[in-house]
Amino acid sequence: GQNIDQPTEMTATEGAIVQINCTYQTSGFNGLFWYQQHAGEAPTFLSYNVLDGLEEKGRFSSFLSRSKGYSYLLLKELQMKDSASYLCAVGTTDSWGKLQFGAGTQVVVTP
Amino acid sequence: DTEVTQTPKHLVMGMTNKKSLKCEQHMGHRAMYWYKQKAKKPPELMFVYSYEKLSINESVPSRFSPECPNSSLLNLHLHALQPEDSALYLCASTPSPGSTEAFFGQGTRLTVV
Numbered sequence: 026g027q028n029i030d031q032p033t034e035m036t037a038t039e040g041a042i043v044q045i046n047c048t049y050q051t052s053g054f055n056g057l058f059w060y061q062q063h064a065g066e067a068p069t070f071l072s073y074n075v076l077d078g079l080e081e082k083g084r085f086s087s088f089l090s091r092s093k094g095y096s097y098l099l100l101k102e103l104q105m106k107d108s109a110s111y112l113c114a115v116g117t118t119d120s121w122g123k124l125q126f127g128a129g130t131q132v133v134v135t136p
Numbered sequence: 137d138t139e140v141t142q143t144p145k146h147l148v149m150g151m152t153n154k155k156s157l158k159c160e161q162h163m164g165h166r167a168m169y170w171y172k173q174k175a176k177k178p179p180e181l182m183f184v185y186s187y188e189k190l191s192i193n194e195s196v197p198s199r200f201s202p203e204c205p206n207s208s209l210l211n212l213h214l215h216a217l218q219p220e221d222s223a224l225y226l227c228a229s230t231p232s233p234g235s236t237e238a239f240f241g242q243g244t245r246l247t248v249v
């Protein structure tokens with residue numbers, strides 16, 4: 026199985042930067058995903074990393090180190106609408122199609 | 137069309153009722169998923185359909201019965217549910233099993249009374 030750990034909650038001010046860390050233990054690693062979920066809504070895909078390194082997509086960047094079982098999601102120039110839960114999820118070759126989600130990090134952006 | 141459409145959005149049912157949740161996508165995706173999400177918890181996988189065949193059943197009780205009539209549709213039939221089954225039920229699809237981006241529907245908020 027997979028153990029996926031991420032902080033429960035983070036608070037930051039508008040315009041700031043926040044980094045959400047995620048650590049995982051898994052066999053047959055097949056990529057790490059980040060999803061954003063606003064309260065009462067469906068998760069929306071943010072990023073996918075399968076190789077080591079940084080993937081940048083606008084204000085959001087995601088980093089992966091497979092040897093350390095570690096990823097982070099970096100949110101820059103925070104906006105109020107970024108207040109949401111951010112879910113780290115791991116895919117594995119052991120069970121094709123299955124995504125194992127972490128518990129989510131609630132990001133609160135304050136004025 | 138990059139949407140996964142779920143109906144109904146909200147459902148209240150008694151413990152003796154039979155109801156069905158529906159999910160539809162027209163992106164040509166060949167893998168479809170049912171997830172269950174309780175409040176303030178992450179989504180938990182229930183079923184995976186790959187090329188219209190059930191490929192993963194995460195030990196889900198038989199009161200939940202999935203069905204994939206064709207490559208665009210996924211149903212979840214509900215019967216004799218318990219109040220603890222109240223949750224947000226999310227449908228998702230990917231081009232193929234395990235491919236990169238999962239598209240989620242808006243979910244059905246189910247309340248069992």
